[in-house]
Amino acid sequence: MKNKWEESLATLSVGQQFAQKVKDDARKDKIRRYAPLILLIIMTMIGAVSQKDFFTWGNVVNIMYQMSIPLVISVGLTYVLLLGSIDLSIEGVMGFAGSFVAFLVVNNSNSNDFGLLGIIAVVLISTLIGAVTGFIHVKARIATFIVTYAVGSIMTGVAVLVYQGTPIQVKDELFIVLSQGKLLGIPYITIIAFLIFIAGALILNYTAFGRAVYAIGDNETAAASTGINIGLTKIKVFALCGCTAGMAGILQCIRLKLGQSSIGLNQMFPVVTAIVIGGGSLAGGKGGALSAFVGVLIYTELANWLTLMGVDPYVKKVIQGVIIIVAVALTINRTRKTISK
Amino acid sequence: MADKKKKISISDYSKYMCLISIVLVFGVFSVVIPNFIGAYSLQNMMIEAAPLLLMAGGLSFVIYTGGIDLGAGAMVSCTCVLTGIYVADFGNLIIPIMLAVGLAMGLINGLLVTKLKLPSFIVTLCTTNFWSYVALTLCPNGSEIIPMDKRFMVRWATEKVAGIPIMFIIALMGVALLYVFQQYTVYGKSIFAVGANVSAARLAGVDTDMAQISAFVVSGGCSALAGAFYAYKLKSAVPTVGDALTLTAIASVALGGTSMAGGRGSVLRTMIGVVTITGVTSGLNMMGVDPLWKDIVIGIILIGAVCLNSDTKGRDLIIK
Numbered sequence: 001m002k003n004k005w006e007e008s009l010a011t012l013s014v015g016q017q018f019a020q021k022v023k024d025d026a027r028k029d030k031i032r033r034y035a036p037l038i039l040l041i042i043m044t045m046i047g048a049v050s051q052k053d054f055f056t057w058g059n060v061v062n063i064m065y066q067m068s069i070p071l072v073i074s075v076g077l078t079y080v081l082l083l084g085s086i087d088l089s090i091e092g093v094m095g096f097a098g099s100f101v102a103f104l105v106v107n108n109s110n111s112n113d114f115g116l117l118g119i120i121a122v123v124l125i126s127t128l129i130g131a132v133t134g135f136i137h138v139k140a141r142i143a144t145f146i147v148t149y150a151v152g153s154i155m156t157g158v159a160v161l162v163y164q165g166t167p168i169q170v171k172d173e174l175f176i177v178l179s180q181g182k183l184l185g186i187p188y189i190t191i192i193a194f195l196i197f198i199a200g201a202l203i204l205n206y207t208a209f210g211r212a213v214y215a216i217g218d219n220e221t222a223a224a225s226t227g228i229n230i231g232l233t234k235i236k237v238f239a240l241c242g243c244t245a246g247m248a249g250i251l252q253c254i255r256l257k258l259g260q261s262s263i264g265l266n267q268m269f270p271v272v273t274a275i276v277i278g279g280g281s282l283a284g285g286k287g288g289a290l291s292a293f294v295g296v297l298i299y300t301e302l303a304n305w306l307t308l309m310g311v312d313p314y315v316k317k318v319i320q321g322v323i324i325i326v327a328v329a330l331t332i333n334r335t336r337k338t339i340s341k
Numbered sequence: 342m343a344d345k346k347k348k349i350s351i352s353d354y355s356k357y358m359c360l361i362s363i364v365l366v367f368g369v370f371s372v373v374i375p376n377f378i379g380a381y382s383l384q385n386m387m388i389e390a391a392p393l394l395l396m397a398g399g400l401s402f403v404i405y406t407g408g409i410d411l412g413a414g415a416m417v418s419c420t421c422v423l424t425g426i427y428v429a430d431f432g433n434l435i436i437p438i439m440l441a442v443g444l445a446m447g448l449i450n451g452l453l454v455t456k457l458k459l460p461s462f463i464v465t466l467c468t469t470n471f472w473s474y475v476a477l478t479l480c481p482n483g484s485e486i487i488p489m490d491k492r493f494m495v496r497w498a499t500e501k502v503a504g505i506p507i508m509f510i511i512a513l514m515g516v517a518l519l520y521v522f523q524q525y526t527v528y529g530k531s532i533f534a535v536g537a538n539v540s541a542a543r544l545a546g547v548d549t550d551m552a553q554i555s556a557f558v559v560s561g562g563c564s565a566l567a568g569a570f571y572a573y574k575l576k577s578a579v580p581t582v583g584d585a586l587t588l589t590a591i592a593s594v595a596l597g598g599t600s601m602a603g604g605r606g607s608v609l610r611t612m613i614g615v616v617t618i619t620g621v622t623s624g625l626n627m628m629g630v631d632p633l634w635k636d637i638v639i640g641i642i643l644i645g646a647v648c649l650n651s652d653t654k655g656r657d658l659i660i661k
Contacts, residue, residue: 314470
């Protein structure tokens with residue numbers, strides 16, 4: 001490989017070298033873009049061969065149901081990872097949203113009955129938490145992993161405080177309908193999740209805000225010089241991530257009909273894994289809604305498969321960790337002078 | 342203009358923040374709680390602070406490089422479980438064994454960060470899963486108590502010499518060693534150089550990879566000792582003991598005035614941070630505040646301390 005490069009240096013002019021380099025980069029990019037899809041097809045084929053009823057409608061719906069909550073989380077996290085930041089507060093915000101919404105609707109521990117209003121309030125509060133996180137990150141100039149880590153711990157603490165140790169059971173009619181109802185055989189939760197995902201994808205691809213996120217992730221200095229308000233965009237991204245984390249927490253609460261801080265536990269890490277598998281880069285600028293979708297689908301199939309093979313959940317987490325390290329190591333751009341801290 | 346003046350004074354205070362906060366915390370609590378500074382209470386605080394001192398002291402070195410070790414708590418859990426289970430077989434020889442285990446854990450983190458050029462928070466978040474897997478599979482029933490007839494081996498740690506628990510004395514000696522490492526060795530100096538400016542350090546001939554690896558190795562070793570201390574203190578193997586400790590340790594380092602961006606700080610500052618945080622948690626405990634508040638309070642302290650320490654001067658620096 002190196003020989004070839006040196007050879008081309010000797011024989012090509014500067015212009016040709018540049019064209020060669022652009023072509024090489026484009027090819028690399030193509031491979032990066034299509035590798036997850038190929039992986040998905042291979043995984044699906046393995047699934048179809050090893051499980052007889054893999055392609056039945058029932059199983060497809062089942063996989064869609066399993067991927068619905070990771071999909072909602074992935075919406076906001078995609079934006080954050082596109083910036084090159086990370087949001088470790090998702091688990092805490094999810095736990096808080098789930099606990100607080102259970103506290104606000106009809107339940108077994110108090111006489112609140114805010115119904116839909118409660119759900120909207122919790123989504124707004126989660127968005128606000130995300131915005132505050134973003135604000136601290138931007139204004140105090142602190143790395144995101146540290147701000148979000150602290151905010152996550154605070155929100156987990158607040159979640160436990162909300163229900164004072166005994167998880168609240170939800171008795172609300174709306175929640176029961178949403179958790180059990182189906183439209184054309186597809187559970188409402190799945191439909192809601194897919195709608196949230198489509199909305200997130202549309203915002204990312206067809207609004208100035210969405211394109212600004214890409215621009216910042218790719219090259220923050222260049223984006224700033226084109227007049228993008230970096231700080232505001234970042235705050236919006238974290239607000240959006242808080243919003244989707246809140247929605248994911250509420251959906252999880254609808255599913256379990258129980259409000260407790262642990263509904264957020266171990267939810268963030270798999271989604272990071274999924275986005276990275278789908279071709280997202282933790283350095284920012286790479287990935288997108290569609291690749292996040294492919295990643296979540298691959299991850300759900302993998303998780304499904306591991307469960308069927310009877311793998312210990314802790315081993316599953318170890319496998320996730322290995323996947324992230326390998327995937328990040330493969331996709332990281334070492335041609336630039338990388339500084340890893 | 343007035344605004345600008347105010348900002349400068351805040352960054353000046355951040356140098357003395359650790360001292361101000363420790364005086365404030367102990368002052369307020371000793372007024373509110375009559376026997377807050379009593380012999381019994383202080384001894385308890387010392388035992389409480391001893392493992393945390395080591396853990397946060399080691400973690401400081403990773404933070405000097407500008408990295409972070411989010412797996413420190415899981416390493417504490419893992420070594421706490423290993424100590425609790427095998428102390429009956431190995432006796433007190435378990436402490437050097439755990440130290441070796443911890444150094445190896447840190448080496449793995451360091452190699453992954455430097456050789457694969459991965460961000461440290463990703464690596465440590467991933468390896469966390471591995472350490473907690475070891476801890477949880479070795480202790481499937483929640484926690485294992487050290488058998489009664491073997492207790493004599495671990496009792497010495499909480500005994501007192503001149504009213505000071507032995508564990509605390511050892512932790513202080515550990516901090517002293519870390520201070521010597523930080524101030525008077527090439528590794529210590531190069532760790533700071535890497536944190537201040539990697540490219541410049543590399544140009545100046547510093548082996549930056551070696552510096553980063555040694556920071557992670559120190560952190561691993563210290564976390565392992567802290568884990569062994571927890572097993573000695575609790576007299577059992579608890580696989581979840583470290584879960585909340587990562588936050589506490591990072592908050593202690595930040596409260597001491599060590600910069601999260603790397604390049605400046607001191608183990609002694611971390612020590613003051615640890616004492617302050619221990620003071621806060623014990624004080625709240627003695628006031629009868631619900632322990633559920635602990636994470637919230639420490640999280641807020643962390644954000645506040647980091648905000649005060651953050652470098653707002655280097656405007657052109659991109660922070661992600």
